[in-house]
Each structure stands twice: as C-alpha cells, then as structure tokens.
Amino acid sequence: MKILVCISHVPDTTSKINFVNGDSEFDNNGVQYVINPNDEFGLTRAIWFQEQQGANVTVVNVGGADTEPTLRKALAIGANEAIRVNAAATDGFFVAKQLAEVVKSGNYDLVICGKESLDYNGGMVPGMLAGLLNYNFVNSCTDLKVDGTSAKASREIDGGKEVIAASLPLVIGGQKGLVEEKDLRIPNMRGIMTARTKALTVLEPVSASVETKAVKFEKPAPKSAVKLFSADDLDGLVNALHNEAKVI
Amino acid sequence: MSLLIYAESADGKFKKVAFELASYAKKVAESLGTTVTAVTVNASDVSELSNYGVNKVLKVTNSKLDNFNAKAYADVVKQAAQKEGAKVIVLSSTTDSLYLAPLVAVGLEAGFASNVVELPVSTSPFQVKRTAFSNKAFNITEISTDVKVISIGKNSFGLVESSSSLTEEDFTPTLNDADFNVKVESVEKSTGKVTIADADVVVSGGRGLKGPENWGILEELASVLGAATACSKPVSDLGWRPHSEHVGQTGKPVATNLYIAVGISGAIQHIAGINSSKVKVVINSDAEAPFFKVADYGIVGDAFDILPKLTQKLKEFKASNS
Numbered sequence: 001m002k003i004l005v006c007i008s009h010v011p012d013t014t015s016k017i018n019f020v021n022g023d024s025e026f027d028n029n030g031v032q033y034v035i036n037p038n039d040e041f042g043l044t045r046a047i048w049f050q051e052q053q054g055a056n057v058t059v060v061n062v063g064g065a066d067t068e069p070t071l072r073k074a075l076a077i078g079a080n081e082a083i084r085v086n087a088a089a090t091d092g093f094f095v096a097k098q099l100a101e102v103v104k105s106g107n108y109d110l111v112i113c114g115k116e117s118l119d120y121n122g123g124m125v126p127g128m129l130a131g132l133l134n135y136n137f138v139n140s141c142t143d144l145k146v147d148g149t150s151a152k153a154s155r156e157i158d159g160g161k162e163v164i165a166a167s168l169p170l171v172i173g174g175q176k177g178l179v180e181e182k183d184l185r186i187p188n189m190r191g192i193m194t195a196r197t198k199a200l201t202v203l204e205p206v207s208a209s210v211e212t213k214a215v216k217f218e219k220p221a222p223k224s225a226v227k228l229f230s231a232d233d234l235d236g237l238v239n240a241l242h243n244e245a246k247v248i
Numbered sequence: 249m250s251l252l253i254y255a256e257s258a259d260g261k262f263k264k265v266a267f268e269l270a271s272y273a274k275k276v277a278e279s280l281g282t283t284v285t286a287v288t289v290n291a292s293d294v295s296e297l298s299n300y301g302v303n304k305v306l307k308v309t310n311s312k313l314d315n316f317n318a319k320a321y322a323d324v325v326k327q328a329a330q331k332e333g334a335k336v337i338v339l340s341s342t343t344d345s346l347y348l349a350p351l352v353a354v355g356l357e358a359g360f361a362s363n364v365v366e367l368p369v370s371t372s373p374f375q376v377k378r379t380a381f382s383n384k385a386f387n388i389t390e391i392s393t394d395v396k397v398i399s400i401g402k403n404s405f406g407l408v409e410s411s412s413s414l415t416e417e418d419f420t421p422t423l424n425d426a427d428f429n430v431k432v433e434s435v436e437k438s439t440g441k442v443t444i445a446d447a448d449v450v451v452s453g454g455r456g457l458k459g460p461e462n463w464g465i466l467e468e469l470a471s472v473l474g475a476a477t478a479c480s481k482p483v484s485d486l487g488w489r490p491h492s493e494h495v496g497q498t499g500k501p502v503a504t505n506l507y508i509a510v511g512i513s514g515a516i517q518h519i520a521g522i523n524s525s526k527v528k529v530v531i532n533s534d535a536e537a538p539f540f541k542v543a544d545y546g547i548v549g550d551a552f553d554i555l556p557k558l559t560q561k562l563k564e565f566k567a568s569n570s
Contacts, residue, residue, distance in 0.1 A: 013497060013517050017384040037498055092350070092360065118497065120380050120387070124360050127318075127350025136430050137318060139347040157316075157435070158343050159443030160492070166430040176498045181485060209393075211359030215375065216388040226530070226540050231549035234561045237529070240545055242565065245527040247449070247506040248473065
C-alpha cells in the first residue's frame, strides 16, 4: 500500500499571532512552526500501517524552502520519503490542485490529510482533493483500518459516530482518534540522523486559478476584564447572566 | 440568479441551523437584489422556511438519501445550484455540511470560504469575514470566482424572522451509483442527550473535579440549563469521560451562547477550541488560572461547594421566569 500524508506547516498553538504590511500578512517573526496537529495524528497512523502492514509512506507539503524542517521532522518520525511542492500555499483550492498532481503521478492508494489546519482553519483541502481526483472520501475520520483494497473508517458526526466502508483509493480528512495523543512520536536521534539521508524531492507547482485570497487580517477587540462574583453571591452571577449577558 | 441554501433536517425535521442559514441568506439576497431558494433532502414539512425569508424550496425525496452521504448530497446541492443559476451557495458548519462543502465547491468550480461570522463585508468584490488561527484572528477573504460557496460559523448570526410566500417544487437530481461507494454501515448516536453541536449552553469539567465519580454535580447543573456536558483534554485522556466530550483544539470546537468551565485551568489549546462561545463563565479554586483572563464572569472558589448551590439558584430562577 502506498500512502501519501499531506502535511501543513503551521504556527505552534502558543505562538503570538500578529500581522504586518498593513495587516495583510502573517508576522513570521519569532514564530515556532510545527506539523499541523490533525496531520500529525494522520502521519502517526500511516507509520502504524508501515510497521504493521508494510505500507510505504510519503509525506508532502506545499510551501517554500522554509517549510523543509517540518518535512524532515516527518521523515525523522518515520516517513520513507518526502515531497515539497515549491509554492506558497495561497488558498485551499491551489493546494488541493497541487496535491492532486502529486497523487496522480505517484499512484497512491491512500491519501491522509488532517481535516483542517490550525492556521487558516479552512477545512477544505481534503474534500477538494477527493473531488478533483474523484476518489472516495471520509472526513472527520477518527479510526481507519485497511484490509487489501477495502477500508473501514469511523467518522465523527454531531452527537455520535458512523462506521463507514469504502474501497481504496481513498482520501481521508483525519483528526484525533486515528491515534491518541500518547501514540504521537517524538523523533529520536537515530530517526533524526536517518532523516538526513532520506529523499526530499522538490517539485514545481502546476498552474491553478486563483479562487480566494486573504486580503486582510484583524485581531479580535481586546476583552474587558473578567467580572468576579464571590462564592456567596451566586444571585449576582445568575442576575448578570440573565440581565446583562442575556444568555439564560 | 438566486441564492441557494442547503436546509438540513434530521428525521424529516429542520435543524435550527437551517433557519439560521435562511436568515443569513435573506439578508445577503436583499443586498444582491435577489431571492433565497432552499434545497431540502427528505424533509417532510418545509413550510416553516417561509418564516425566515425563503421564497422557493426544491424538495428532494429519495430513500437512498436517508443516511447522509457526502458525495450524493454534494451532487444534490450542486445540481440545485445549477438549476437555479445560483451564484452564492450558503451552507452551515455542521459536520455533515463541512463534509460536503468542498465537494460542492470543486463541482461548481466555486471558491469556498468557511467559518464566516458576519454578513459579507462587500458583495462586489465579494468579501467575507471569517475566523482563522483558531479564533485568535479574523481574516477578510475575497472570493473571485463567478459562483461562491460560503459556510457560516455556528451561532454567528442567529435567527431573524421574515415572512415570505413560499413555492414548493419537487426536485429529482441525477444520482450515480458511484455516489454511494462510501457506505455507512452503522450509526451510533446518543439519544435523549443534548449534543455539544446542538447545545446553546455547554457545561464543561476539568481535572479540578478530581474524578469521574464527581460528575453528578456537573450533570445536574447541565440538566437545569438544558446544556450539553463536555470536558477538558486531560479528563478525556485519563478516561474519566468519553472522547466525544473532549472540547478544545484537538477535540470538538464549541461555539455556544454560554460556556461554563468548572475546574478547568484554561490551557491555550483548550481556549482555542471554545473561544468563539459568546459568554464564558469560569469556576475555579485557583485565582491565577489562565481561564480568568478570557472569561466574562468568574467565581474563585470550591466547585464542590458552588455547583450544587448554583444549580439550586438556577432552578429557582427558572421556576420564577417560566
């Protein structure tokens, strides 16, 4: 089984979010980048398929040379090889279009994406990719097993879950549950050393129409300070929730 | 060129988001000088949509669509949009709608913007304000394609009544066998419980509650408020509560009217998941807990002492206000 894991290179959750150039661009200054958490659950599941079922795992990212440390980290975690499509990830459709080309030329059986990235939170790349390829698609995927060419997946739904059967080739939008937090791997020294010698292929992008553009960013208005009530003044809280916040 | 919404239903009845979408679409349609058409799947009575400004309903009735299927439903929405010549398609942020939205967008060669929180900033060029960076910022996105797909963030617009005359039309889209290649084998759904996705109020517990045996006081508070219960990541990692209740960055997102956090310190990953809730209340014995920085109301104190009393106060309040 050939697996392609699509990863986004995103600011760590604890990063300060600021914008520059008249609030038109994200401020990279001092920002620590990580593998998008939803993608990391998927990557870890892919490594499980590699170890248990002999799958070959390729990781891919659409981004500039500055995103290579993130791909190297994925290699250190255990991916066999990496691909970088050399272009800024301008919008979801552009990224999906690049990934579709990579999937077509590499004949992957299973494409694992995270259901959304933590920077733009667009949540559209896995679905658009499946749509462009006309592959089966499971979003919000919390469990995945593959036997030959048939897959069994769980999908989180509002208020429960669904068990889904689909054949490969398949695209999934994954999330926590594919593996648990405790299963995530921190690259060890041996992994880091071997990652240096693994192949990282750089591909040039294919052209794609511009569908959406982030024109400006805004930060939420500063919050007013918390209003505290003493433990003896629960009437005060109930009153505030009713008359001031109007939520009860 | 009308505006199209997909009005979601469950067991034949519309979900609240269907009316929220209609309210939103009506306002956008007014500014574009057009009308709102809704497409429905196996909804029994569609007349309620006329309370929220919908002028036309395309009714799809097909037992093959009893279970949600993203590809087939995306085909339904796509063909409805083509039939109506819709230029703007408005969807919700339910798990199902977010599943089908990118498929609809690709099918219509439409640009897509999710998590939209307000009416469009401008309709020409078409610009919308959406949340990004896990609710730590907003981003104004311009959609430049002829057809546009947007999905509206949960609880970001609310219901606006506006009565309209409604015409109903049966609609039979062409579905292929290939649409059903992804098969639902079983569905597990908690019944009789308010789900986090549908709830207007969420009551959430953290490690401060000391153990799963203490969840009763939280559930009682939730029950008097008609709220869903949720928990922090450590609580679900420890196995005190099921994963389905974990809210936060890697758990379920919460965008509710009222979020009450009990014994949750407020790690940045937790806040990222719940920050789009309108009003946040924190109850914690540690006055230094970071949650106090993002909350609207707070009580520093012992949850085991406060919760039963608060439940009692709310019961009295409900009794005198009903």
